[in-house]
Amino acid sequence: MPSTAHHRVPADDAALAASGRRAVQIEADALIALARRIDGPFSAACRAILAGSGRVVAMGMGKSGHIARKIAATLASTGTPAFFVHPGEAGHGDFGMITDADLVLAISYSGESDEILMLLPLLRRQGNALIAMTGKPASTLARAADVHLDVSVPAEACPLHLAPTSSTTATLAMGDALAVALLEARGFTSEDFARSHPAGSLGRQLLLHISDLMHTGQEIPAVPAEATLAQALVEMSRKRLGMTAVVDADQTLLGIFTDGDLRRALDTVGLDIHSTSIASVMTRNPVTIGAQALATEAARLLETRNIGSGLIVVDAERRVIGALNVHDLLRARVV
Template identity: 60%
Template structure:
């Protein structure tokens, strides 16, 4: 039997157009209710607890994770589990975000009396402002969409996308209002490449002590080359009589002097070194050093102390090995 080949691309385009329209439609709901919801979370002395059932629950988990990682302590509670003990995690200092597209999800409505009894502020996110959940909430953030991307109108598609986007709007609005910084973000993301890019400092990866290539400015080029060869960083710091950095000599400088036929055995390193070299301090973020190196098109940095004396050295390979690149 001959296999039938289908073109799925037009169907994919239709989904994107419907969901883009759903997101665009959310702008009308960035209103006073949205503003009140943000203020309630901003003033919260406890945590933001997000609840939702089914697909709304999956989206709720992501919203809680985004809030938690951007300066608003939050976690997700499954409404089914909440009815069997997990409501004990909710305190009167907390705020609850309840998500239900219909606003009539029984598992969510069943726990509202307890939430109300605790005196916890309730923010509802629904697609139906007249729903039970919307009416019982202190604030209602509307996430209504005109149609689902599912042609049957059954599978949550555009509605879940809209909910996720509205959750991002809440989280980022709070982030900016709190003055949440990259350093703050790094504290909640210490693992993986993201944590390394945000937390790692040059003092954590630089070569120190005898591993730092250093050459006296009275030395010959040949002596500097031996030091570069021993330390293997493709460069050497050139220091004056007080051990302060006077310049740098790199593999690139070597190529230039060879092109000019300079005698490395009779020429002093001070005659060919680069005097105005780029330096860094040990407390500098590795990601910041990477940007400097990329912008200046250099492969290494000498790290100096407050007196201008070399205390470390590193190159692009060190950043690569540390997972910063």
């Protein structure tokens, strides 16, 4: 059983908060110091990555390994193909994942991680470019690298100066700095980001088009201008979109009739739904949308134009080619 003799409860909440603030301040100071060192070697690292034809292979042991994984994930999602390889596993077969076109980003605060140093001759023989992130510019790894990025910190936030705290924060920030600089250098756009995150909210906003959601063919509610209000209501009931398009013989949109139009029509004294033509009660010149518009544009139109039913989708000649309502946008999690 581990001893609990040295476990001590802090005196009060103020002491706990003071410890937390002290840790954050130490790490903030480390980041300020780091910013002053983003200069020539940093630019050289960016140029080496941009010039490469392969991927960035991030590696590190322990806490540095966790940071390397995150840096690889950030690079990959912002336009720089990257992945993580565990240095220990690389010595037992996973080195085969690294091609001669890849650039290796090796992370070790001491610069003396045995598992990484063991791979250096193999990387040199294969011709891989090597970028090292260490806190020791005179270390073996730093001296072996083509580019060394200094992530040293004045002090760890850990009061025992044992647990990697400020050093891992600085290393993570350096990785983020690389990702952002490369992103801007590549002209990476929000649309590019969305393609890397198709299941995320941004992916849905930037990749989902009206054509992906709209009802087509027999699912489109539509009646001719000669139809009666009763016939239009039957069509609306069958198609269950809360509206129907009113079209001519060429399927050109003449108007729209919605649940809201129905409520207004029923206020008319003496209205006979079997003799009233739909053309006399429809909304003319309704708001429409094109099939290639983004789904978010449909959501914006519904909100800004206070449309409660849905939208008719038309082509360049205003022929009806589809329809969608707010429920379609909700199912797609666009709104």
